[in-house]
Amino acid sequence: MAQMTSTITTTTSNQPLLKLDNMSLYFGGVRANHQVTFSMGEGLLYGLIGPNGAGKSTIFNVITGLYTPTSGDVFFQGESIKGRPSYELAKRGIGRTFQNIRLFKELTVLENVMTSFFHQTPGGYGSALFRTDFYSANEKIVREKSLELLELMGLIDNAEEKAQSLPYGKQRKLEMARALGLNPTLLLLDEPAAGLNPSETKELTNLIAKIQKTKKISVLLIEHDMKLVMEICEKIFVLDYGTLIAEGGAAEIQSNPRVIEAYLGVED
Amino acid sequence: MQKIKHYLNQTVVKIFLLLFVSFLISWVLSGFPFSDQALSQILFLKPFRTSGLLSPYVYSILILLGINVMLSVSLALLNGFCGLFTMGHAGFMAIGAYSSASFIMFAIPSSTPLLLKLIAAVLIGGSMSAIVGFVIGYSSLRLAGDYLGMVTLGFGEIIRIAILNIDAVGGARGMIDIPQFTNLFSVMFVSALIVLIVKRIRESRFGRTMFAIKENEIAAQMMGINPTKIKVQAFVFSSFMAGMAGALFAHSEGYLSTQTFTFVKSFEIIAMNVIGGLGSISGAIVGGALLTVLPEGFRVLQDFTGIDLRMIIYALTITLIMIFLPQGLMGSKNGNVKEFKWLK
Numbered sequence: 001m002a003q004m005t006s007t008i009t010t011t012t013s014n015q016p017l018l019k020l021d022n023m024s025l026y027f028g029g030v031r032a033n034h035q036v037t038f039s040m041g042e043g044l045l046y047g048l049i050g051p052n053g054a055g056k057s058t059i060f061n062v063i064t065g066l067y068t069p070t071s072g073d074v075f076f077q078g079e080s081i082k083g084r085p086s087y088e089l090a091k092r093g094i095g096r097t098f099q100n101i102r103l104f105k106e107l108t109v110l111e112n113v114m115t116s117f118f119h120q121t122p123g124g125y126g127s128a129l130f131r132t133d134f135y136s137a138n139e140k141i142v143r144e145k146s147l148e149l150l151e152l153m154g155l156i157d158n159a160e161e162k163a164q165s166l167p168y169g170k171q172r173k174l175e176m177a178r179a180l181g182l183n184p185t186l187l188l189l190d191e192p193a194a195g196l197n198p199s200e201t202k203e204l205t206n207l208i209a210k211i212q213k214t215k216k217i218s219v220l221l222i223e224h225d226m227k228l229v230m231e232i233c234e235k236i237f238v239l240d241y242g243t244l245i246a247e248g249g250a251a252e253i254q255s256n257p258r259v260i261e262a263y264l265g266v267e268d
Numbered sequence: 269m270q271k272i273k274h275y276l277n278q279t280v281v282k283i284f285l286l287l288f289v290s291f292l293i294s295w296v297l298s299g300f301p302f303s304d305q306a307l308s309q310i311l312f313l314k315p316f317r318t319s320g321l322l323s324p325y326v327y328s329i330l331i332l333l334g335i336n337v338m339l340s341v342s343l344a345l346l347n348g349f350c351g352l353f354t355m356g357h358a359g360f361m362a363i364g365a366y367s368s369a370s371f372i373m374f375a376i377p378s379s380t381p382l383l384l385k386l387i388a389a390v391l392i393g394g395s396m397s398a399i400v401g402f403v404i405g406y407s408s409l410r411l412a413g414d415y416l417g418m419v420t421l422g423f424g425e426i427i428r429i430a431i432l433n434i435d436a437v438g439g440a441r442g443m444i445d446i447p448q449f450t451n452l453f454s455v456m457f458v459s460a461l462i463v464l465i466v467k468r469i470r471e472s473r474f475g476r477t478m479f480a481i482k483e484n485e486i487a488a489q490m491m492g493i494n495p496t497k498i499k500v501q502a503f504v505f506s507s508f509m510a511g512m513a514g515a516l517f518a519h520s521e522g523y524l525s526t527q528t529f530t531f532v533k534s535f536e537i538i539a540m541n542v543i544g545g546l547g548s549i550s551g552a553i554v555g556g557a558l559l560t561v562l563p564e565g566f567r568v569l570q571d572f573t574g575i576d577l578r579m580i581i582y583a584l585t586i587t588l589i590m591i592f593l594p595q596g597l598m599g600s601k602n603g604n605v606k607e608f609k610w611l612k
Contacts, residue, residue, distance in 0.1 A: 064490060090492035102487035104480045106547070115480045118473055118490040125501070128466060128472035131322045135472075142473070182492060 001240050015078040017042045017218050018063065018186055022102040023072035025058055025242075035072065035241045042185070045212050046220045047233030049253075051262060054239040056222045057099055060188050063220075064096050065089045070261040077188070095184030099191045099222075105164035109155055110173055112163050113146040116181030146181060153177040153207070170201045173207075180211070187212075188223040193228055201225060203230055230254070238262065270519050282464065290456040297321050297330075297452065310481075327452065333560040334455035335517050338462050340556035341549060342539035345466055347538065348547035349475060350502045353417040353484030356404070356424025358533035360507040364393030364514025365428060365524055366437050369446045372519070374436075382449045387451075389515045390458065397511025398504050399426070405503025409496055424534055432526045439490035442525035443518075450520035457472060462509050467549055469505070478502060479547070543589055545596025554597050558585075 016039035025033040033055045040046055048056050061067045063073060074081050074084045081089055095116075104112050121142055127135040152158045153173045158166060163174060172192060179187055192208065198220040209232045212219045221228050229236060230250040238246040240255060240262040246253055253259055298321065322330070339361060346352045368389040376388065408419045437443045469475050479490040481495045488495055518524055536559060546557025562585055566578035589597065 066486065073555060085494070086489040087492050087494045094489055098487065102484045104483040104487065106483055107479050111476050111479075114473070115476050115488070115493070116491045118477050121473055125469070125472075125474065126275075127506075128474060129468050131468065139473070178491065244333050 013245045016040055016075075017077060018220075020059070020062075021075065023062060023069045023074055024053075025067055026070045028098070031242050033062070035068075036242075037072075038237055038247060040186070040218055040220065041218045042218055043051060043212075044234050045126055045209070045232055046216055046218070047236040048220055048222045048239065049224075049226070049229055049236060050184040050239035053263075055242040056239055057190060058242075059239070060190055060220075060222065063089075063188060064094055073223060087119075090182055093183065093185040094188065095179035095182040096188035097172070097179055097190055097192060099194065101168075101171050101175060103171055103178075105162065105175060107163060108160055109166065110143070110146055110150065110159040110182040112174060113149055113177050113181050114142055116178050117142040117145065120183070129192075133149070139169055144210060146177075149177045149180055152211070153178075158164040169196050169204075172196070173204075176211075180215070183190075185217055187217050187219045189219060189223075191222055191224065192232050193225045201228060205230075208232060269363055282462070286460045286464070287457055290453050290460065291457060294453040297327075309605050325550060329560065329564050330452055331450060331455050331516075331520050333511050333557055334452075334459045335520070336537075336540065336560045337553050337556040338459045338513035338516075339510055339537045340463050340544070340552040341459075341466050342506045343537050344547070344549060344552040345469065345478075345502050345506040345509075347541050348552065349470065349478040349482065350407075350499055352499060352502070353413065354420040355417045355531065355534050355538065356420035356422075356427070357510055357537045358531065359365055359424030359427035359504075359592075360397045360531040361514035361517065361533070362431060362506075362509035362526070364397040364511030365518035365529075366431055366443070367396035367511075368393035368515035369443055369518040369524060372439055372447055373445075378447070384453055385447065386449055386519070389519055390512045393515025393518070394508040394511040397514065398508035401503045401507025401510075407502045409499050409503075416521035421531055422532070424529075424531055431529075438524070440526070442523060442527075444523055446522045446524065448519055448522040450516045455516055455520070460510060462512070463549065463553065465505075465509070470504055470549060474498070474501070482547075505568065518575065520596065526552075530551050539586065541596075543596055545599030548596070548598045551596050551598030558597075 011086065019039040019142075020036050023033060023036045024031075036055075036059065038122075051058050058067065062069055063081075065081065065088070068083050073173070076089070076092065076094065099236070104115065107115070109112050110162075118163060121138050123132075123135050123138055143210050147156065147159065150159055153176060155166075155170060155173055155177060158170065163171065174194075176189065176192065193204055196204060205228050208221070209220065211217075221229070221233070233250065235247065235249060236253045237244060240258075245258045245262060246256045248256070336586055339357065343354070343357050346354050371392045376385070380388075393562055404420065404423050408416060408423070410420055431437060432440055468479075477488070477493050477498050480493065481498060485495050524563065540555035540559045541552055542555070543558060544551030544553065562582045563578055568582050569577050569581075593599065
């Protein structure tokens, strides 16, 4: 496994896609993240695990710019993104889903995906008001691309339904489709399998692996379903009480005494 | 056939169509006049209140209806699309009304053709209002929800009281002798134009974005959308259209008083939106029409009953609508009005 990590750093460009450098985040006296340091290469699937309250979602919120770290720094494609607004990071190619689903409920499924193409579409209000050929052509492209994504996620039959009328599992998939619309280089998935039954989880696992391979993007996923994580993640980070306690491949993590301690505790 | 359809979809063609239809309707309602004088009254915007199929009273209600529809639809952009609960819309209307009235009275010679005057009035009213809308929008959008409502309510009152203290526009006495050139034709055309603008925004990526911001601002940010920018844009558009409505209002009555633009007027515009259904354009139109006609339409009852029942009926209707159709008449939950689907 150690060998594998070294090949990662040599095969990808010399700077990591994402790097957290001694990143700490405190809410008053609460230590959400403490001196977390890790880096991610391009085109790989990473897992972020840890017991409840370990600070996994806070890391996502830091990477996507919702929180500004108290100290330390975050680098994306070699550039510091500390304190940058979320929408700018999304434009640069960080897509994410949410633990508690945040869809645009009143919009249709198709419209939900189409919103993610907003900043990629040229033309201002003028072209929209006069409905120029330029505008219609762009709108058509966005529509087709969105439909492609829906096809990929298996939501094509629900395209014209309102997002809120979808069953839970499909809502999770729609969130992923929407994040993919950004054309991200880094995709953050916050508990994609939460609330899904075993067969749905299996299907989703394959889907995530497939998307990651075909679109050649880096994925970082938070998940409590260890089977899913161990099966598809090439590298796993383990958090406990806001600090990074282990990183490595699946086998390495499973035998790591500190990880076992964090999850199961130790005998006195 | 395909080609004809393509041309009908062209915006310029559509606008001419709207012009023609507005003219046709005002022509019919004024009793099919054929004399040059009558036709020029419709086209060149001289208010005519004596001839035609309509009594002057009904005619003035129709004009008020058109203006209220404009206000209601323009507010739908903020309240319904972006979820910005603003309570100062009457302020934007006041700016439009006063700025266009003073421009027409003091800045240009009175011999200017009426058509030019009308275009100038609508554009000046709209632009002045849009500038103020930009300032208010930009400075208050750090706030959300009820707080934004409070601040915009305050701004609306500030505008009104500021105007009240300008002697040049009449101060507390009100502004009198404003040239009247708003007629049914112009009101109908401008309100149709506003509906077209808002509908196009709704159907474009900007409309989708506005709804996204209303539904979930954090998720919208994660889609690469800058919410503040979109909200300020919505503010500018909305206040521009409210200013146009105000300008037409100023030149229909010929008299302006700040008492018209109190927060009661703002609430009335919100009520039009809520009763029609928040976020739906057809709802804003129906709400605007209903809240204009209801308090007026029952005036005739007074002849039979001897007492003024109209305000009771007005209040009762609104209460009943809110009890039985909490989503509003055209709200998204009661999508039973298929005939209006194209209007969104």
